[in-house]
Amino acid sequence: MANTKSTSPAYVGFGMLTPVYIMALDKLPKHNTGAIVHQVSDYVYDDAAIIACNLRQWDVPTAMIGTAVGDDLLGHYVADTLKKMGVQGKVRFTKKYKTPLEVNISDKKGARTYFWQRTPEILGTLDTADLSLIKKSKLLYVDWYDGDHILRAMEEALRHNVPVFLNFEHGHKHPELLKKYAGLVTICQAVTDAAQIGKRQAMLSVARKLFKSGIKTAIITMASQGCMVVHGEEVIRVHAPKVKAVDGSGAGATFSAGFIYGFLNGYNLEDSVRFAIAAASLKVTQPGLQMFPVKEIKALAAKLRIDRMIYRGDQFYDIKKLLRLKQSGPLVDHILVKEGRKLAEKYLPKKKIERKKIKRSLVE
Template identity: 25%
Template sequence: MDISVVGVGHSCIDYVGLVNRIPAADERAIIKQLTCQVGGLVATALAALARLGVKVGFVGKVGDDALGQMILKEFTREGIDISRVVVEKGASSSASLVLTEEGTGRRTIGSYRAFEDLSEDEMDRDYITSGKFVHVDGRFPKASLLAARWAREKGLEVTFDCDQISPHVEETIRFTDYLIADEAFPADFTGHEDVVEAATALLRLGPKAVVVTLGRKGCVAVTAQGIIRQPAFEVKAVNTLGAGDVFHGAFLYGLLQGWGLEDNLRFASLVAAIKCTRLGGWSSLPTLNEVKDFVSEAGISFPLLA
């Protein structure tokens, strides 16, 4: 298999309940819709890439329970290579409980993390460095660092979905080409409240670009050449769960096409916005043709998709 992107990181089952409002402590809310779907940062990014027509492979760990089988089945359905996934005997798989507020997309999330990391013995270096990009999420700190280091040593580029301060995070950033962080991480890590100042401080650690996703406010990218701001596309959001992960997958798609950073940010924002208009898990991820149809129907100018 000619894999373009290998992802090393987290996968889980998400139990997602749609409620009319997020309940306060000791309050109840009626769940209007309940779904069970596969999630995880790297996992969802790879699924987004696969929907766009890119061959991808996943390196991670699941338990040998029913949830683990569900995760592997969904990976296979999406065409994601799982030949290097570790299935741990006697272990439970990771899961999350998500309440999503109807109308606003606000969420409350509780997570069960079944595994702390992957050992070096559980990682196939040749496989991880067999593509063009390596994508990590830091959920397995040592594995993320190791994969990023191996990629750098082979001359591959690394993207890092970074949303929390974890062991080895600074070391991993130093082996990262494109750091994509959520709104909270840059301030938490650097101490700078201003997003551009925080991103600039992260840039000094070595990435070519630091991208910060800002939800409804879009995203901002900082490079040695300057600052790029991309507004969010205005859509009627019904499900924002995983939108950031989809952004990362679409961003990687743009990198594979050789697009400039500005076009890449716009495309990633567009794909994430389309995902937010649909209920469901990976079934809500758009194909490339669906992205093109959306652009055409919405009257959006995007010459690279013509």
Template identity: 25%
Template sequence: MSTVVVAGEVNVDLILTGIDTMPVPGTEMLARGALQVPGSSSLICALGLARLGNTVRFIGRVGDDERGRFCIDVMREAGLDTAGIVTDAAHATGLTVALSGASDRALVTYPGAIAELRGSDVGDAALRGAAHLHVSSYYLQSKLQADLPTLVRRARAAGLSVSLDPGFDPGRGWGAGLRELLPLVDVFLPNAVEARGLAGTDDVDAALRILSALGPTVVVKHGREGCLALHGGDVLRVPAYAVAAVDTTGAGDNFNAGFLHAWLERQPLDACLRWAAACGALSTRALGGTTAQASAADAAALVGRGA
């Protein structure tokens, strides 16, 4: 099974559930449940890949605090190689508080060490013998942005393929050199909002074609509409799988894990999309992005059953 290096951000998700309405300043309310789980796009994808059977080396930064130790312990229990994690005493580990009600949710994030990862943190030893490098949350990892072209070239020179999930741009400028990076990337995994923002169009099919013209295999996650990619000049669409969803947190990151798992096994593009859709859907069966992640058997069974 392929070894994947994931270079990215780490934070904890604290999910408070059973909230009837969103809080009003100056008041206090009670939640009926609380759950602490690993968060961040990179970490959820890494744990998803490990659950599917891939060997994963994680490179990231955490604070010298309880949250950082919690995330490292979770990674080690899942079998991830954590030798590349830097404990940064100058910054706390990131935290997202999710307030989850019956019909809506609200998120508040403290970024902490999320922005502190640098390309130099990904040493040659981390790349040696690996098959693939994955990076998520481009816009949140501001210190990694300028280093990514060099890091990607180093990875490719070492024989690795490369994938990138941009994440949402909080500044909504959709710049910061990302389009210039895409010709160096093998697989690009935006959602529909991100793809349209980067391509400068409101049409998701047009966005797919514009971004694909820059070089990578582009896969657009489109929520309930499923996903789409270009195949031989035509738009290939795969519908979403119907499951009894509890929480969609991390569904896109588990989608990434499913796609990369199948892609690294050299499965056809349509099969990769179905594995991605299956892993994304199955992850929504419980709260948080990691508590219901699919095994390879789970995903294969759903793919075999059909949408």
């Protein structure tokens, strides 16, 4: 990792700071029984901090604006870990409470069970955090579960024209929250349980809801089903590869880190999503949060299957279906058919060439 002390952070995370212990085992035990833990990893959570550390492993300059931690052993572990990773930002210490702790338990199916400490007193320290790091950054990341404490940071980003990435998860179910955050958000990552088990209409419904609220880029994650991203009229569905899951902890944050990596490096939409899915898929194959090298992630990303759609007039249209229409049919001159072919010509051939170049360069 490169030294970033004199470099303005490209990424700034805003949110909770807590140490975490991640325990990997075969299967969660029944109530009042036990299980053998194969490996224990430690890291710094929540998602904003995970992403900051993950991006540092890919040499992106990052910073954290977080909650205060206790002036104790665990609090200093958090500060020392962020410093060692090269994450900028001052960690504040307090004697008013002990550093909160999180414990995650992951099984072979990729499921995770977690126990965390989050009190209003701890989250309230976000309201007095110094926001000066945001001004020169290229992206601010916030989590919806930190509540209204994130609004001040989002408004600061808006004042300086800094894009905001909101991890909204299931928050889209609350219309009042969507209305409150939508005008401050550039990229929104959400999830729906129905989409995670492969229900396409649920995925499209959430994407439509986010997009109609005014959010420029809507991301719907679907765990092992991959994800869908809507930006303007462009819709891309990327299917996740089949992998043997060992530890699902931090997979969502790793996906976010992957997409942000692409965004900060000027990737187009498809390449950003491919990189994000590949990074998250590789992450779950090993315990802990040691990231795979960019080169390996790109190699997997180039092999992923994608579907393309057009979003227009509040409707989603499958490009492949439009292209399969007969050249002499009654719809050949329809605007959607024409636009579908234009998009295919714009993206599909170009992508094939780029993927060949990527594969060739990896071999060489």
